[in-house]
Amino acid sequence: MSLLARFTSFISIFKIGIPILTIIMLTVSGFHPENYGHSLHEFMPYGSAPIFSATATAGIIFSFNAFQTVINMGSEIKDSKHNVMRGIMIALLISGAIYIVLQSVFITSMEPGFLHHYGWNGISFNSPFADLAILLGIHWLSVLLYMDAFVSPFGTGVSFAASTARALYAMESNQHIPSFIGKINHKYGIPRVALVVNALLSMLMVSIFRSWATLATVICTSTLIAYLTGPVTAISFRKMAPNFKRPIRLKHLNFMAPLSFVLASLAIYWAMWPTTVEVILVIAIGLPLYFYYEYRAGFVNTRKAFWSSLWLIVYLAFLSIASYGGSKEFNGMNWVHYPYDFIVIIVASLIFYTWGIRSHHVFADFYQAEKLNDSVTE
Incomplete structure (x- = not known):
């Protein structure tokens, strides 16, 4: 480091x-x-x-x-x-x-x-x-x-290589990718295989999206979709564990979380049709791998996970439809004219945000985190 x-x-x-x-x-x-x-x-x-x-x-x-x-x-x-x-x-x-x-x-x-x-x-x-x-x-x-x-x-690439390798390591810890990917190199204490996998995936993405502008748009939209989960997760954790020790405590989260969710939703819409649906379909490619490892685990938490994430699945479908039928300024069919399309997205995002924060479930990992939190010093 x-x-x-x-x-x-x-x-x-x-x-x-x-x-x-x-x-x-x-x-x-x-x-x-x-x-x-x-x-x-x-x-x-x-x-x-x-x-x-x-x-x-x-x-x-x-x-x-x-x-x-x-x-x-x-x-x-x-x-x-x-x-x-x-x-x-x-x-x-x-x-x-x-x-x-x-x-x-x-x-x-x-x-x-x-x-x-x-x-x-x-x-x-x-x-x-x-x-x-x-x-x-x-x-x-x-x-x-x-x-x-x-x-x-x-x-920037070197920094992201380190952080994305940790993301793959975390996915392996959750048993959603092959175990060898999360293998730690004992000499340097880094997930070396995860670094190699990330490098291969990066080369694959560059070969598929030959235009830098296209690749940047896809990465940006994918990141924004990930940003949708952040505000919902933060508020859900506050509700699930109000007494947890938090060395870093965000102020005004009850206001900032829905605002962030609305802005992320608008930014996804700004990516324009058909980029919105294309990125969502690319993300959906990972579902077979997810269900395969859920099958290996005996579908222990699949039902809870499905109902917890149903709001996001429906919301992504809604954003695709909204992008298709949106104003011509954003490559839509102009069923809803600009800027009234923004109002539709804002109202819908607040509805789905409310649905999302009410959909959290407590899994077994939460109780392990609760024990670990006891050792945290604020």
Whole structure:
């Protein structure tokens, strides 16, 4: 873990330094605030809907996913009671500030004459900032940006390789994948086989989704579906174990949980038809493996698990139908016009959220967790 921490710290120099250098150089090359337009129509010529669709399809939400690493590695963090929350907030604030300023600089550094001739819709860059640097004559910066395009994701990839390996290890502990995948290397204390399996799955995903934009959209939507379970699980745990010791206690959870669920639901809808149903079908591919291991276990908890998760199964089906029949701005059949489709999603999400938090069941693992919690110090 110390090696991983040192490596990611080194990569962070590129992840933060290069964007800041880009901001400075593009600002020096030219500053044209008139590119924002002189009216709301010029500022948003295609309306407000593209703003929402871009968050899911242009990799914006995907860009903020790295905060999960702080949570997944929480047991390795010193003074996790305070540093986990600090790490999440610092990561989100720094990322948000850099992305907002970068986008602003991209807009204001574009030559007004070039923009007037082609329009924003006519500008198609394979690598936006590198191509803009070439357009402005800053060739050395474009080379640096192409190098950073490899180095920066590599740092994130290393962090996610560690956290996803732990996810596979946890799945093996729950007896839902082959036992050899969770085998721990005693010398280094890591699930080495899980790392190899993740590498193979990554290569498979890259070969299937050859376009980075498509792959980013699929990953983002899949992550958002996983986010649906977080708020429901958190509130369910509060109801099941109100007296558990919690070193990290979230404030205002009764408000934040439903809000998070609504926002995740909207973001899934913003991914647009047919991406929504395609991602849901990809997730469903894992069901045969799940039922196979439930069969090997004698279907001991299958009935309870089914009724506990029925809300999510029905909700995913609803989101697919809503995406298909939604407004044309999100590739739907326009049965429900924009922005009234948002109202439908918000109301439905609150209904399914209420169903979800009332569907929890206590399994045998809960009593083991209860004993383990007795040894926790707050």
